[in-house]
Structures are given as structure tokens and as C-alpha cells.
Amino acid sequence: MTQRKDTLKLGLFLRATGHHLAAWRDSGSQADAGIRLDHYVDLARKAEAAGFDTLFLADSVSIRGIDAPTFDRVIAPSLSFEPLTLLGALAAVTSKIGLIATASTSYSEPYNLARQFASLDQISGGRIGWNLVTSSDPEAAKNFGGASQRQQAAHADRYSRAREFHDVVSKLWDSWEDDALLLDKASGVFIDRNKLHFAHHEGEHFNVRGPLNVLRSPQGKPVLVQAGASEDGRALAAATAEAIFAAHQSLEDAQEFYSDVKSQAAALGRDPEHIKILPGVTIFTAPTSAEAHAKHQRLQDLVHPQVGLALLSSLLGGVDLSQLPLDGPLPKELPVTNASKSRQLLIQKLAAEGLSIRELYLKLSGARGHWTLVGSPTEVVDQLQSWFEGRGADGFNILPPTYPEGLDDFIALILPELRRRGLVPVEGPQGKTLRERLGLPYPQHPAQVQLQEWSIAI
Structure with missing residues (x-):
């Protein structure tokens, strides 16, 4: 294997009772965990203490399968908190770990979303990321718009809106330069109005003047995360994403995705190292391989x-x-x-x-299409290492099959082996902001970039 100089990044994907389809039925799960704040607080604190880089929350703006005969059996994962609200609560009880939430461009407005994420970034001290998605669930369309609008947009149209949505939000996050706040009591000047910038965006989908009424955060702006893997999704990720959550079943597929997206990013003038690709993985582990397979089968039998x-x-x-x-x-x-x-x-x-x-x-059933690993700590880490060193991943988004057992197993059994091999830092992640933890550069304000270019020109 080719030795990498960096270490892999670890995210924890929070999902009610766990990621396995039958997680809520497991004897060790708290069936109503999705609507209990103390459950999420415990997991967040545990992950932060263990050295995870990020926490991640997905979202859905509908209850799926509501008309299906299986509705009473499958609703459990749909009953959970709105992710930005939950992220605000978790920001107050953590101090280091990055916090990433999903918000759809299909059923939101850029100004509101930009303001919410900018506020959370300030509240958390620069630890916020936005997982930009489009909504593919036809049930969601029925919850927004008038009667004539309740149709799901076509795939290409969703991504067209998402690109412009991203552009508007980025402009709004740059409404203020870093040093705009003066707080000069002697002169009575609160802020430097020359450091204020309007968006003045007029496009196909949005007309937004700005500016945003939230200042820049300690990390400049929230980290932009993407999860699409279609051609449109890859193109959007290559152009905008700083972290990508991916779903692959083989190293070969992971390597193809990794190479393609980073090559597209390079062709657009971006540094490929400034995009962290983090495939999702569900792990069943125990001291022996036989015990790990027994855990896996226990849940499979409940499907x-x-x-x-x-x-x-x-x-x-x-x-x-x-x-x-x-x-x-x-x-x-x-x-x-x-x-x-x-x-x-x-x-x-x-x-x-x-x-x-x-x-x-x-x-x-283990992870809705994400990679599933079953085995002893050595067997599991062998596979994680092969993906990392084989340029199929820059780290992993961990999807514990159950909570709390799946997370406890990862912390007790997998993390020590990762540290022993030097794949994650023994002393834990470094950096106060999410950007620093992921090894991403600070985004200079466009006005400062223009000033530097002007200075060089003369």
C-alpha cells in the first residue's frame, strides 16, 4: 500500500436508534431515541471525547411511505428533530467537534438558509457545515407550494436550482468582510460600512439583494458538503464541495469516484486536496470475527x-x-x-x-446502500486502510448499525487499532474550527482577494 502523509478523517452519522433497518427493534436500543434530546446529547459528547472530527445529520421534509401498508412498521426513522434546530442544541453542549446538517435547496430559500447556517457558525465558534442536497422524494413535493406546484422537479432542474442556490448563499456569506466590526465607543462608530457588500443576485431561480444580517464566523463561512454521485451531482461537488459523503460497495468504485471528482475539481482550477471524500460505512465488530457476524445476523433476522x-x-x-x-x-x-x-x-x-x-x-438493510463491514477489529481496519491508502477515501462517515452499542464498539475496538497503525492521530484532531479539523483553507473574502491581486498588479 502507498503510504499517505495525512491521517483519515472520521465523521459520525447520527440517526435515531442506528442505521440498520431493524435497529429500533434491537433489545439494546431505545426505541423512541429519535425524539429524545438527551439521546443525541449523549452521542455527541461521546463522539467528541473519542476524537471524531464531525457529527452529521441527514434530513427529510416528509414522512416516506405514508400510504404504504408497511407504514406502521417503517415510520421510526422519520420521527426525529429538524436538523438545524438539533444542531443548535448540540452546539451548546459541545466545544470541539464539527457539526454538519443537511438542508435541501429544493424547498428552502437562500436568504433564510444562509442566515440560519451563518448564525449556527457564530454560535458554535466556527464548527458548522452544510450538506447541500436536492430532494428526490416525491412525497416532499406535496408539502410545499400551491396545488399546481406540487410536482417533484426533474433531476436536471433540481441541480440547476441547487447550483444557483449555492451561488446566492455564497454571496450572502460574504456580505461582511472579516474586520467589519469596529465597536469604537469613543467615536460612536459600530461597524465599517465600507466593509459591507450586497449580493445583487438576479438569476433564473432567485432574485436576492442582501446583505445578510449575520457577520462572518471564525472559519470565514460554513464548510460546504455534498452527497450526490450522479453526473450532475459529481459536477456540482467538483465545483462547490469541500467534503463529499459517498456511497460505494467496492474499492474499485470508490477509486473511480475519488479520481473523477478530484480530476473535475482540478480542471476547474481547484486544489483536489481541498475536497475531502468520506464514504459511508456501517461496521459490525467484536473481539472475534464469529462474534461480529453473530451481531450482524441478530439484526438481519429482525428485518x-x-x-x-x-x-x-x-x-x-x-x-x-x-x-x-x-x-x-x-x-x-x-x-x-x-x-x-x-x-x-x-x-x-x-x-x-x-x-x-x-x-x-x-x-x-445495514446502511441503505453504504458499505457494510463485518469482522474483528483487525479485519475491519485492514479494509478501511486499503480504501484510505488506495485513494478511495480521505476518511469515513461512520454509520453505527445501532445506538449506543454500535458506537461503543467502534470507540472501544476500532479506534485503538486505527491509532496503533497511525491512521488517526493519537492525540486526537487538531484545530478549533471545522475547517482546521478537516485540513481545509480559510476562505478569503473576495474583496481581500481583489485587493491582493490589485497590489500585485501595481
């Missing part, structure tokens, strides 16, 4: 067939599979949907390997 089928249908964009035999193959030709293109392709690739419908939903 109700109807729930597994509903998961697979959802990941395919709502394709009806109810009339197909569970032990038969997934049809090669599926209806075209407007859902996540990358997840659909991942499932179809697995199906082409000969997996039946039942085998497919069990394969995906």
Missing part, C-alpha cells in the same frame, strides 16, 4: 420482509415490487423515476451480480 421490500422500493424511487417473488430476480428493465440516480445504479449493479430481491434488501 420483516415487507419492511425490506419497502426499503428497496424506496431506494429505487417508488417502483412497485410487491407482486414479484422475493427469491426471484429484480427485473432488468425498471420504470424511469425521478429519484436518486446514483442509488438506483448501485442497486442495479448489485442485482446484476445475481442477488435476489430478498438478498438485495438484506444487503441494503
